[in-house]
Amino acid sequence: MKHHSIAALALAFTLATPVAFADQDTPSETAATAQTMVTAKVNGMVCDFCARAVTKVFGKEEAVDTVHVDLDRGEIHVTLKAGADLSDDRVGELVKKSGYDLVSVERETA
Amino acid sequence: MQRILFAGLALAIGGAISSPSAEARPVSYPGGWTVMQQNNGDFSSIHAHWSPTAKDSIGLYSERNWQTDWHFTGIQYNRLVKRWNTSNSQANLYLKTALGQADPFGDEAETEAAGFIGIGADWETRRWFVSYEGRAYDVGFSQDARQSARIGVAPYLGDYGDLHTWLMLEVQNRPEAETPTVVTPLVRFFYDVQLLEIGYTPETEEFLLNWIVRY
Numbered sequence: 001m002k003h004h005s006i007a008a009l010a011l012a013f014t015l016a017t018p019v020a021f022a023d024q025d026t027p028s029e030t031a032a033t034a035q036t037m038v039t040a041k042v043n044g045m046v047c048d049f050c051a052r053a054v055t056k057v058f059g060k061e062e063a064v065d066t067v068h069v070d071l072d073r074g075e076i077h078v079t080l081k082a083g084a085d086l087s088d089d090r091v092g093e094l095v096k097k098s099g100y101d102l103v104s105v106e107r108e109t110a
Numbered sequence: 111m112q113r114i115l116f117a118g119l120a121l122a123i124g125g126a127i128s129s130p131s132a133e134a135r136p137v138s139y140p141g142g143w144t145v146m147q148q149n150n151g152d153f154s155s156i157h158a159h160w161s162p163t164a165k166d167s168i169g170l171y172s173e174r175n176w177q178t179d180w181h182f183t184g185i186q187y188n189r190l191v192k193r194w195n196t197s198n199s200q201a202n203l204y205l206k207t208a209l210g211q212a213d214p215f216g217d218e219a220e221t222e223a224a225g226f227i228g229i230g231a232d233w234e235t236r237r238w239f240v241s242y243e244g245r246a247y248d249v250g251f252s253q254d255a256r257q258s259a260r261i262g263v264a265p266y267l268g269d270y271g272d273l274h275t276w277l278m279l280e281v282q283n284r285p286e287a288e289t290p291t292v293v294t295p296l297v298r299f300f301y302d303v304q305l306l307e308i309g310y311t312p313e314t315e316e317f318l319l320n321w322i323v324r325y
Contacts, residue, residue, distance in 0.1 A: 044195025046236050048300060049324060051270040053139035053164070069270045071236065074197060098139055099164035101195040 034109050035065070038078040040091050041103040045074050050100065057098045061086065074103075136188035136204055136230065137167045144169075144324045150294070150309075151316030152177050152256070152284060157186060165190040171208050174215075177287050180249050182224050184210015204230040212249035222250025236267050239276060256284040262298065274300035280309065280318075289313050 045051065051069035054076055058067045063084035068077040076095070080086055088105045095102040138144050138161040146157045153176060159169025171186035186208035194201040205228070212224035228245035239262035247254040262278035276298035283291045296309025296318055303325060309318035 042195075043197050044193065044200040046198070046200050046234050048270055048274060048302075049135065049138075050200070052303065052324070053142065056139050056142065071270050072267075097164060099190075099193060103197075 035082055036080045036085070036107055036109045038076075038080065038086060038091060039106045039108070040076040040078070040095060041105075042074055042076055042095055043101040043103055045069070045071065045076075045100050047071075050098075053098045054095070054100070057094050061090075061094065135202065135232070136206060137161055137165060137190045138324055139164055142324060144322065147321045149320070150282075150318040151292070151311055151314045152282070152287065159186065159188065171210070175254070177284070178252055178254060180212050180214050180252060182208075182210060182212040182226075182247070182249060184208045184225060199233065199235045201233040202231065206230060206245070212251075214251060219251065224249040237264050238262070239264075239278070254284075254286060256282065258282040271302065274298075276300070278307075278309075294318050 045054065051071060054069055055067045058064050058076065058078055063080050063086045064078055065081045066079045070077065091105050092102040140161060140163050142161045144159050148155045153173050155173040157169060157171045159167040161167040167188045169186055172183045174181050186206065189205045190202060191205055192203045207227045209225040211221050213219065213221040226245050226247040228243060230243040232241035241260045244257040258280055260278055260280045262276045264274065264276050268274045278296050278298055280294045280296060292311045292313045294309045294311040296307050299306045303323050305322040307318065307320035311318065
């Protein structure tokens with residue numbers, strides 16, 4: 001019985017530890033690790049070669065972590081590196097450089 | 111027929127070995143490489159190009175013309191003159207030109223300066239495809255012209271990265287050919303960076319085999 005109690009305490013401590021550390025993050029550290037997802041609505045993106053062009057052009061950008069293209073919605077989903085920024089103007093330039101037209105940009109920070 | 115298929119295969123293998131790249135449209139994204147290889151009853155060709163911008167590409171073009179027995183090799187430049195982007199379609203107008211040399215194979219004739227000019231246009235949605243291309247050649251000892259048009263439909267819509275399939279019908283007109291106008295049903299498979307087209311022309315009993323890869 002005593003062994004079971006010690007094991008339960010150890011398990012509880014182990015599970016609780018990451019939460020405790022997470023709670024210790026300062027606001028500035030949280031901001032530094034936050035990732036922003038940029039969704040760009042684009043005209044003219046109708047085929048895989050189009051999607052590949054967009055993926056290549058955005059993928060070369062320093063601030064970009066991952067790129068996903070949704071052909072059904074005509075959207076580019078770009079996840080930025082932690083703490084990085086990509087302005088709306090720069091998104092528009094990259095879309096134009098890929099050969100397409102930017103319609104709108106939305107952002108979400110996780 | 112055997113001669114054409116053999117040469118096409120040789121060109122395809124040569125293209126695959128000589129250059130690690132390819133495409134459907136003649137202009138790629140900035141820094142993109144493309145190899146386009148075509149074989150049909152009239153000619154076999156290979157075109158490898160690089161795009162410095164999304165509106166230009168430059169590269170090598172080589173064609174063996176089986177109808178008029180000449181071989182052309184030169185530098186080709188493609189220009190995207192205008193693109194129309196909408197929420198569900200894309201349309202393009204291209205100019206193409208090449209300068210190089212040509213020689214008639216099968217005899218001892220001299221090599222001559224040669225070239226061609228052409229236009230291309232296409233309109234595409236995720237379901238429908240329409241295109242037109244016209245070219246005029248001057249190979250010194252011979253002049254030639256040809257034009258072709260296509261219509262295609264995708265029987266299903268795939269996401270980015272899926273295998274895409276298109277059913278197409280191509281009409282090709284070449285006034286100097288034994289059969290000036292031919293119709294070729296073909297199927298296009300499009301996967302990742304590869305595009306493959308296989309067709310058959312009943313009038314001339316010739317196969318069509320096109321391959322494109324883009325990096």
